[in-house]
Structures are given as C-alpha cells and as structure tokens.
Amino acid sequence: MAVPVEVQYPLFLKIVTFDRNFQARVGQEVAVGILYQSEYRKSFNVRNTLIDIINNFPLHNIDGIPIRYVSIDMSVETDLRAAIEREKINLMYVAPLRAADIAAITEASREKHVLTLTGVPDYADAGISVSIDVRGDKPLIVINLPEAKAEGADFDAQLLKLAKVIQ
Amino acid sequence: MTREFPYRENSIPGPKPRRAIRIRLALFVSLLLGTISLFIFYYLPYTLEQQALHAIADKAQSIASMTAYNISPALFFGDVKAADEAFHSALQSGDVVYIVARDESGKAFDAHFNGKAGEEAYHEYTSSGHVSADGTVFSTSAPILHNGKKLGTLILGISLNSLKKEIHDSRAAIAILSLVLFIISILVVFTIITITTKPLSDIVETVEQIASGDLSRRAPVATTDEIGHLASSFNLMVDHLTDAQAALEKANKNLEHRVEERTKALQREIIEREQAEEALRASEERYRRFFEEDLSGNFIATVNGRILACNSSFVRIFGFSSVDAVLASNLRLLFPYETAMDDLFELLRRHRKLVYHEAELRRADASTLSVIENVIGTFDDEGRLVEVEGYVYDNTSLKKLEDEFRQAQKMESIGTLAGGIAHDFNNILAIIVGYTSLLLGDNTDRGKFQKWVETIRDAAERGSGLVRQLLTFAQKDTVRVDRIDVNDVISDVVKMLAETFPKTITFETNFGRDVKNIYADHSQLHQTMLNLCVNARDAMPDGGVIAIATGTMEGTTLRQLRSEAQASQYVFIKVTDNGTGINETTRTRIFEPFFTTKERGRGTGLGLAVVYGVMKSLNGFVEVTSEVGQGTTFTLFFPVSEGVLTEVENIKQPNGKTEGGNETLLIVEDEEKLVELLQTFLGAAGYHLLSAKDGEEAIELYKRKHQNIAFVLIDVDLPKLSGNEVYLKMKKLNPDVKAVLASGNIEPAVLRKMNAEGICGFLPKPYDLGQILRKIREVLDAPNS
Incomplete structure (x- = not known):
C-alpha cells in the first residue's frame, strides 16, 4: 500500500460524504465490511490496524450516522454476496489480498450496490471504485467513475476535480 | 483751504471707471464660486457614478470568476447539481439578476434568471462589460477552465438599480450642498470686499478732491493694515506735495529773477566777448605782422627737419623764393654737414634752450651764412624733443667785420710782437753770436769754454721757452x-x-x-x-x-x-x-x-x-x-668735469747720462746745419749716420738700405713729401720701421693720427741732443725691437 492505513481511514470518511446517494445507501447505519485474508499476514495486519484505528478514532459517525465494522475473512468466506447481505454491509474496504479474484468481488459489490474502498492502488484499475495512491509526497484519491456509478454512487464534481478519475 | 492749480484740470485725468473695483471683484468672485459649484454639482456625481460602476464591474467580475471556477468540475463532469450549487452561492448576492453557464459550443449548460428583467438582459448581452439598454443591468463574463483548458463561458448579470438610486440621492444632496455653499460664499465675499474696498473708496474720494485742488484734504486712516499704511503714505505724500508746491512757487519767482539777471549778464558777456575777440584779432594781426616783419628769421620745425612754419625774414635770410619753397625744403639742408642738425638738437636736448648760439649755416644756394640764433625745444611728457622753434639773426656781415677786425688785430699783434719780442730774441741771439765768436777766436781762453757754452745753451733755452709761450697762446702747444x-x-x-x-x-x-x-x-x-x-x-x-x-x-x-x-x-x-x-x-x-x-x-x-x-x-x-x-x-x-681730454704727448725730462750705440741711423732733415750737428753728435756716440734732405730722397735711400737702417728721425716739415707721408711710405716698405717725428709746430690731431699709425715717438724742436740720444736708445732697446 502506498499510503498507511492511518491516513486512508479519515480520507475515506470524507470521500463518502461527497456521494449524493450516501444517505440513501447507508440508511441508519454505516456498515463497513473489512475484506481480508487471515492467512495472508500483510492482509491480516492491515485488517487489525484498521480496526484499531476505527476503535481509537474520535469520530465514530459520518454526518451523524454511526459506523459499524465487520471483518470478512476471504480465507474462510466462500460466498461474498451472502456475507454482504447477511451483515447488511454498505461500504467495503478491501485489504491487500493474495491470489484473490477482484473482478468477482466487484461483481458482487455492483450487484449489492456496495461502494468498494481500498488502499491498494492497483485494485482501482481492476474495478475497486475508490482507492488511495500517492503523488509525490501527497495522497491521491483515485476514483473508478464507471465502477462507482455501477455501485450506485453519485460523487460530487468537486471531489472528482480533486481526484484522479478513471473513466 | 482750497488751492487752485492753474496748470492742471480740476479732476483726475483719464476716463471715469465704468465699474468700481468692488463690483468687478464681486462679479469675478461670484462667477468663480458659481463655476466651482457647477463643477461640484456635475462632476462629483459623475465621478461617484463612475467609481460605483467600476466597483460593480469589479464585483460582478469577481462573482463571475469565482462561480466559473466553482462550476468548472460540474461542467467537466456534466454535474448539473453541482452547477446549481455553485449558482446558488453566486445568487447569494442579491444584485445578481441572471447567471448562465455555456459550454464551448455556446449551448447553455445551466442557467438561472431572477425574473424577466434577467432574461431580457441576458438576451441583450453581447460582450463582457455590457450595460442593458435601460441601464439597469451590467453584464460580464468569465471563462470556465479545467486543468488550463477552456470548457465554456459563464455569463453573469448584476442589477444597477441600487446604484442608480444611490447616485440620484447623492446628486440631490450635492445640489443642495452646492447651492448653500454658493450662497454663503457670496455673502461672505461681498462682506469682505465691502470691508476691504471701503478705505480705498475713501482714499479715491480724497484723491479726487485733492486733484480738484483741495490740498487740505487727507485720507482717513482707519486701519493699520496695508490700506491704512497706504492712506498714511498718501497723506505724507500730500504733505510733501504741499511743501514742494510752496517751494516750487518760491523757486519759480527766484528763477525768474535769476533768469532776468543772467540775461543781463549774458548780454554784458557777449559785448565783452565781442570786444575781447576784436582785441584778439588785433593782437593776432599784430603778432602776425610782428612774426612776418620780424628782423630775425623765425621758424618751427620737427626733429626730422620738416619745417612747419617760417616768416618772410627766414625766406630772405636763407635766400628762398617764398615761404612755400621753405616749407618744401628741409631744415637739414641748411646745415653745413650731414649731422650738424642732429648735433644742434642733441645740444638742445641737454640744455632745452640755446640762447645767443652762434652757428654757421647754408643758404638755399649753398653759400655760407653766419647766424646768431635762439633755439627753443618743445618736449613731450616723456621728455622727448618733438618740435623746435628758432629765431635766426643773420650775423654774416658782422662776422665778416669781426674777422677783418681780428685780422687787423693780428697784424697789429704781429707788429707789437716785432716791437716787443724782437728785442728779447735779439738779446738772445746777441748772446749766442757773441759767445760763439769768442769760441771761434784765436785768443780764446780755453779755460772759459765750458762757461761760454753753458751761457749759449741757457740763451737758446730762454728762446725755446719764449717760443713755447707763443705756441701756448696760439693754442698749438x-x-x-x-x-x-x-x-x-x-x-x-x-x-x-x-x-x-x-x-x-x-x-x-x-x-x-x-x-x-x-x-x-x-x-x-x-x-x-x-x-x-x-x-x-x-x-x-x-x-x-x-x-x-x-x-x-x-x-x-x-x-x-x-x-x-x-x-x-x-x-x-x-x-x-x-x-x-x-x-x-x-x-x-x-x-x-x-x-x-x-x-x-x-x-x-x-x-x-x-x-x-x-x-x-x-x-x-x-x-x-x-x-x-x-x-x-x-x-x-x-x-667741473666738462673739460675735454686731448691727445697727450709725454715729453720726458733729461734723466742722467745716456749711452750711444753702433746702429745705422737715417736723419731726414732739410736744415743742413742741423744735419751736420746731428752727424757730429751722433757719430761721436758711435752711430753710423745716413741723411736725406727731402722726403723723396729719404724714400729712395730707405728702399736701397732699409735692411741696414735701424732708426729713422724724420722732420715733419719737409720739401716735396711731408714727414708723415715719408713715414707711411717707409712703413709700406718695412712694416717694422722704427721712426721718430720731430717738429717745432705740429697739430695735435696730426700727432694723434701718426701715433695711431705706429710712430715710435715725437721730439719737439728745438730738442736737446741728450734727449735725442735717450730717445734713440729707448726705441732701439724697446722689448719688441
């Protein structure tokens, strides 16, 4: 990952507010699914770090909507659509994965209108809607606009002006 | 007291002023204040309007630029909602009546209008800075850029109604203020002018009264400022004028009196001058006649000899035909030799004036003229002789008489000499002849030889002394x-x-x-x-x-x-x-x-x-x-110190015994007895003697034997050739010839010349035989012999 998780998390909290459909998507609760592989140490560490950050971050809501997180271990979970539905997930953070089928993940997210987020820049081209890369010494927001629209997001043009947009 | 001036009009000359200074000043100030008020009334609202319009334009441009920036991503990403939000922010300013975002093709991407006026103004829009026809909307535009690339144009209209209202209100306030200021200023100015010009009016009034002849009037001095000082000064001037008028009248009376007296004096002077001129003419005539008819020849000449004036006597004395002939001649021609005139003028420079100066001049026909003249020099400031004035008296006749008289005297003197000195010489000769007879006598007492010879010599020396005195008298010694x-x-x-x-x-x-x-x-x-x-x-x-x-x-x-x-x-x-x-x-x-x-x-x-x-x-x-x-x-x-040095001949006195010699001597002497005496005497002294009785013979002899001749004694007065010529010819034959001249009467100038030619000495006759011996040895023993 180009940007540490500690930096990624506040950015994602702000980015999602530029989605005009955010309120309709999350309803009464922001349910964040953390997709990781417990067998892959790097992925597991990212999942743990993120959880620590969420727990220790002073803000535990977005525009007044409380945040809840759910870890989804791709090492054991076989049916992602089922997990999304079961856990009522509306935002999904994708940790570094090894030998994972990203296309299959994005297909499920489009189907379930779950906005996907990741700290791995390479995953943006593979279909993850929002990712964090780095330009120079500053973080760069990368938005895969068709994938985001497919996942039901309507990002404000002001955000798009700041981000690197993949059309 | 009123005083009339008969030579002046009773009013101030020149046209009466059409307007008083006060009126002209008030008109000028009113005009100035009115102009200033109008300027304020028109120019100030205009300036304010322009400034407000500029401010509105700046404001509209700022809103347009900000909105264009905000709408840029919306237009890029086609996000109409985002565009609306941006428009919403712009519309927060209540003055915006319309706002439109166009894409590059000119198609409206998003638009917002505040009523129909906004739409009409948008449709009237042609370019940035446009003002609608009714003047209520100001339109401007800003480009919509994304990453440096123009995506479209944002056009924005802003209402001018509030501005118009403000300008209208301001203009009304300024009009009222200008009018009030104008009225107040006019009142103040009129008051100041009235206060300022009142003393001037008083002074003018006083001046007019004084001009009409009333010198008793004085200007009131009400203040201590410049006008007060002017009034004081004017009053002082009138005081002086009054005094001057009185003095002038008095002076006029005195002047008339003096003119009258002076006129009389001038008439007297004219008469006296006429008399003086008449006397001068008579005096000049007398002087002219005196000058013309003077016995002496009078002349005036320059130092170059140019004759400037002369009288008829001068013409007569010098034998000219006329005065013009004299003036055409030159004074230098009247002198006997070239430098004579310069010599005379040099004498004149020293003495400045020559009185009773005797001179010998020349007439026009070159004949000699003896004159007595008074000559006066005229000198410039530096003491240089510039002109000569002379009075010449023809003394020729008198001089001739004097010469004749002198000749007669000389003849008388010679007669006296014959009567007076002949006795002495006869005595001397008698002594010589007597004693010589005794010496030649048969019964001569040889014991008395010495005494008789000494007597003969003394007698001869006495005769020699007598001759020397004669020469001294004749100034030929x-x-x-x-x-x-x-x-x-x-x-x-x-x-x-x-x-x-x-x-x-x-x-x-x-x-x-x-x-x-x-x-x-x-x-x-x-x-x-x-x-x-x-x-x-x-x-x-x-x-x-x-x-x-x-x-x-x-x-x-x-x-x-x-x-x-x-x-x-x-x-x-x-x-x-x-x-x-x-x-x-x-x-x-x-x-x-x-x-x-x-x-x-x-x-x-x-x-x-x-x-x-x-x-x-x-x-x-x-x-x-x-x-x-x-x-x-x-x-x-x-x-003292004005004597003239003349040539010197030092005659040595006998001094001891002199030795003879064995050289050959040539005696050139026409007196045979003297030659015999010298031959006997010098032969006895050991010399070999040759002799010649005249100059030609001496030269011939010297030609043949000059190698043997050591010394020549030459008498000056020789037949055929003079002793001087003999010496010069011998000198040509032998430049080292050693010769001595002998004479009883030689001119000092001749002696000087011969000395210069190299003669070895001179023996005055009669000479002592011992003197001859000494001279011979002196010459022969000289270092260069």
Whole structure:
C-alpha cells in the first residue's frame, strides 16, 4: 500500500460524504465490511490496524450516522454476496489480498450496490471504485467513475476535480 | 483751504471707471464660486457614478470568476447539481439578476434568471462589460477552465438599480450642498470686499478732491493694515506735495529773477566777448605782422627737419623764393654737414634752450651764412624733443667785420710782437753770436769754454721757452689734460714762488672745502698761476700780500655774471694783490697778446694772453676786478668735469747720462746745419749716420738700405713729401720701421693720427741732443725691437 492505513481511514470518511446517494445507501447505519485474508499476514495486519484505528478514532459517525465494522475473512468466506447481505454491509474496504479474484468481488459489490474502498492502488484499475495512491509526497484519491456509478454512487464534481478519475 | 492749480484740470485725468473695483471683484468672485459649484454639482456625481460602476464591474467580475471556477468540475463532469450549487452561492448576492453557464459550443449548460428583467438582459448581452439598454443591468463574463483548458463561458448579470438610486440621492444632496455653499460664499465675499474696498473708496474720494485742488484734504486712516499704511503714505505724500508746491512757487519767482539777471549778464558777456575777440584779432594781426616783419628769421620745425612754419625774414635770410619753397625744403639742408642738425638738437636736448648760439649755416644756394640764433625745444611728457622753434639773426656781415677786425688785430699783434719780442730774441741771439765768436777766436781762453757754452745753451733755452709761450697762446702747444686738484697745483706754485719772490712778498691761501677736480693740463695751469703771481709781484714793487683762494660756484650763479656759462658747477681760483691796481683803459687791453705796461725787457706781453687762452681752451672764464691804488683780483672759473681730454704727448725730462750705440741711423732733415750737428753728435756716440734732405730722397735711400737702417728721425716739415707721408711710405716698405717725428709746430690731431699709425715717438724742436740720444736708445732697446 502506498499510503498507511492511518491516513486512508479519515480520507475515506470524507470521500463518502461527497456521494449524493450516501444517505440513501447507508440508511441508519454505516456498515463497513473489512475484506481480508487471515492467512495472508500483510492482509491480516492491515485488517487489525484498521480496526484499531476505527476503535481509537474520535469520530465514530459520518454526518451523524454511526459506523459499524465487520471483518470478512476471504480465507474462510466462500460466498461474498451472502456475507454482504447477511451483515447488511454498505461500504467495503478491501485489504491487500493474495491470489484473490477482484473482478468477482466487484461483481458482487455492483450487484449489492456496495461502494468498494481500498488502499491498494492497483485494485482501482481492476474495478475497486475508490482507492488511495500517492503523488509525490501527497495522497491521491483515485476514483473508478464507471465502477462507482455501477455501485450506485453519485460523487460530487468537486471531489472528482480533486481526484484522479478513471473513466 | 482750497488751492487752485492753474496748470492742471480740476479732476483726475483719464476716463471715469465704468465699474468700481468692488463690483468687478464681486462679479469675478461670484462667477468663480458659481463655476466651482457647477463643477461640484456635475462632476462629483459623475465621478461617484463612475467609481460605483467600476466597483460593480469589479464585483460582478469577481462573482463571475469565482462561480466559473466553482462550476468548472460540474461542467467537466456534466454535474448539473453541482452547477446549481455553485449558482446558488453566486445568487447569494442579491444584485445578481441572471447567471448562465455555456459550454464551448455556446449551448447553455445551466442557467438561472431572477425574473424577466434577467432574461431580457441576458438576451441583450453581447460582450463582457455590457450595460442593458435601460441601464439597469451590467453584464460580464468569465471563462470556465479545467486543468488550463477552456470548457465554456459563464455569463453573469448584476442589477444597477441600487446604484442608480444611490447616485440620484447623492446628486440631490450635492445640489443642495452646492447651492448653500454658493450662497454663503457670496455673502461672505461681498462682506469682505465691502470691508476691504471701503478705505480705498475713501482714499479715491480724497484723491479726487485733492486733484480738484483741495490740498487740505487727507485720507482717513482707519486701519493699520496695508490700506491704512497706504492712506498714511498718501497723506505724507500730500504733505510733501504741499511743501514742494510752496517751494516750487518760491523757486519759480527766484528763477525768474535769476533768469532776468543772467540775461543781463549774458548780454554784458557777449559785448565783452565781442570786444575781447576784436582785441584778439588785433593782437593776432599784430603778432602776425610782428612774426612776418620780424628782423630775425623765425621758424618751427620737427626733429626730422620738416619745417612747419617760417616768416618772410627766414625766406630772405636763407635766400628762398617764398615761404612755400621753405616749407618744401628741409631744415637739414641748411646745415653745413650731414649731422650738424642732429648735433644742434642733441645740444638742445641737454640744455632745452640755446640762447645767443652762434652757428654757421647754408643758404638755399649753398653759400655760407653766419647766424646768431635762439633755439627753443618743445618736449613731450616723456621728455622727448618733438618740435623746435628758432629765431635766426643773420650775423654774416658782422662776422665778416669781426674777422677783418681780428685780422687787423693780428697784424697789429704781429707788429707789437716785432716791437716787443724782437728785442728779447735779439738779446738772445746777441748772446749766442757773441759767445760763439769768442769760441771761434784765436785768443780764446780755453779755460772759459765750458762757461761760454753753458751761457749759449741757457740763451737758446730762454728762446725755446719764449717760443713755447707763443705756441701756448696760439693754442698749438701739445697739452696733456688730466684730472687735477687745483689746491695741489696752487700749493706747489706757492711753495716755489715763496722761495724765489722777494721776501717783501707774502702769500696767503684759503682753500675751499670739497673743491672738485677739474680737467686741465698740469703745466698750463702751473704756467697760468705763475703768470698771475708774477703780475701780482710786479704790481707790488714795495712788497705786499698775494692772497689765493679756491672754491666752488654753481653754474646758475655764474650765469648771472657770464651768460655763456653752461656747466652746472665751476671751480674758481681767486688771486688778489694789494698792489697798484689797473686803470679802466688798461683793463680793457690786458688780455691782448704782447700788450704790456712793463718796461721793455721785463715782459713779453704774453702772460695774461696765455691765461686767457688757457681758460678759453678749457671752456672756462677769467674775470678781473681792480681799483687803482687798492689792488687787483683775477678770478679763474673752471667747469667741473666738462673739460675735454686731448691727445697727450709725454715729453720726458733729461734723466742722467745716456749711452750711444753702433746702429745705422737715417736723419731726414732739410736744415743742413742741423744735419751736420746731428752727424757730429751722433757719430761721436758711435752711430753710423745716413741723411736725406727731402722726403723723396729719404724714400729712395730707405728702399736701397732699409735692411741696414735701424732708426729713422724724420722732420715733419719737409720739401716735396711731408714727414708723415715719408713715414707711411717707409712703413709700406718695412712694416717694422722704427721712426721718430720731430717738429717745432705740429697739430695735435696730426700727432694723434701718426701715433695711431705706429710712430715710435715725437721730439719737439728745438730738442736737446741728450734727449735725442735717450730717445734713440729707448726705441732701439724697446722689448719688441
């Protein structure tokens, strides 16, 4: 990952507010699914770090909507659509994965209108809607606009002006 | 008190002023204030409107630019909602009446209008800065850029209604303010002008009254400012004017009186001047006649000799045909030689004026003219002679008479000489002849040879002395002029005479202090003193006192006695005796040569003539005063430092025995007996003698034998060739020829010339034989022989 998780998390909290459909998507609760592989140490560490950050971050809501997180271990979970539905997930953070089928993940997210987020820049081209890369010494927001629209997001043009947009 | 000025009008001259200063000033100030008020009324709202319009334009541009920036991503991403949000922010400013975002094709992407006026204004929009036709909407535009690329244009209209209202309100307020200020200013200015010009009006009124003749009026002095000072000064001026008027009237009266008096005086002066001019004309006529008819020839000439004026006598004296002929000639032509005129002018430069100056001039036909002239020089500021004025008297006839008289005197003198001196010479010759007969006699007592020969020699020397005195009188003697202290000479003479004069004669001397030296021949001065003292002795047969005094006298003092005295100072010697004195008849003749009152045999009559001749040769004078029975005084005056040095011939006195020699000598002498004498004498001294009796023979002989001839004695007065010519010819034959001239009478100038030619010496005749021996050896033994 180009940007540490500690930096990624506040950015994602702000980015999602530029989605005009955010309120309709999350309803009464922001349910964040953390997709990781417990067998892959790097992925597991990212999942743990993120959880620590969420727990220790002073803000535990977005525009007044409380945040809840759910870890989804791709090492054991076989049916992602089922997990999304079961856990009522509306935002999904994708940790570094090894030998994972990203296309299959994005297909499920489009189907379930779950906005996907990741700290791995390479995953943006593979279909993850929002990712964090780095330009120079500053973080760069990368938005895969068709994938985001497919996942039901309507990002404000002001955000798009700041981000690197993949059309 | 009113005073009328008869020579002035009773009012101030010039046109009356059409407007008072106050009115003109008020009009000018009112016009100025009105202009300022109008300027404020029109220009200030206009300026405010323009400034507000600029502010609105800036504001509209700022809103448009900000909105264009905000809408840029919306237009790029086609996000109409985002565009609306951006428009919403712009519309927060209530003045925006419409806002439209166009894409690059000009199609409206999003738009918002506040009522119909906004739509109409948008449709009227043509370019940025446009104002709608009704002037209520100002439109502007801004490009919509994304990452430096233009996506479209944002057009925005803003309402001007609030601005118009503000301007309207401001203009009304300014109009009211301008009017109020104008009215107040006019009132203030009028008040100030009135206060300021009132004293001036008073002064003007006073001036008009004074101009009408009332000098008693004075301007009121109400303030201490410039106008007050003006009034004070004006009053002071009127005071002075009043005083001046009074003084002028008084002066006028005085002037009239003085003019009247002066007119009378001028009339008198004119009459006197006419009389003076008449007198001057008469005087000029007299002077002209005097000048023209003067006996003397008068002339004025420049230093170059150009004759500027002359009278008819000058024409007559110099034998010209007319005055014009004289003026065409030159003064220099009237002088006997080229530099004579310059010599005369040089003399004039020294004395500035020549009085009774004798000169020899030339007539126009070159004949000689003797004149006596007075010549006066005119000198410029630097002392240079510029003009000469002369008065010439033709003295030719008188001079001729004088010469004839002098010739007659000379003949008389010669007669006197024959009667006077012949006796002495006869005695001398008788002695010589007598003793010579004794020497030749058969019964000669040889023991007395020596004494008889000495007697013969003494007689011959006495004759020689007599001749020398004659030559001195004739001024042909060779003289040696030197600086002489007269006191020394007198001391010598007195010392010698005190021993030889009778003891009954005593000398008294009184030498003046600081007596300057004179130029004179020592022996001549000695002879002069000797002659005077001998005369004094002879005048005192019973003994007496001879007093001799010396001193200095200024030339100016002497000129009162002798007008021809030209030197600045004179040394005098006064010889006084208390003898028999000289009567008037004798005194007029005492300086005549050969005149004597002494018995025959005691005097030659040359003593005082020699004194006279010596003094004349030295440019001096001799004065004599005498009273019969009381004594006689002779005074000699010598010019100080103005004597003339003449050539010197030093005649050595015999000095011991002289040796002979064995050289060959040539004697050139026409006196046969003298040749025989010299042959005998010089042959006895060991010399070999050759002789020639004239010049030609001497030259022939010298040609043949000059190698053997060591010495030549040449008589000057020779037949055929003179002694001088003989010497010059011998010198050509032998440049080293050693010759001595001998003569009893040689001109000093001739002697000078021969000395210059290299003659070895001169022997005056009659010469002593021993003197000849010494001279021969002196020449032969000279270092270059």
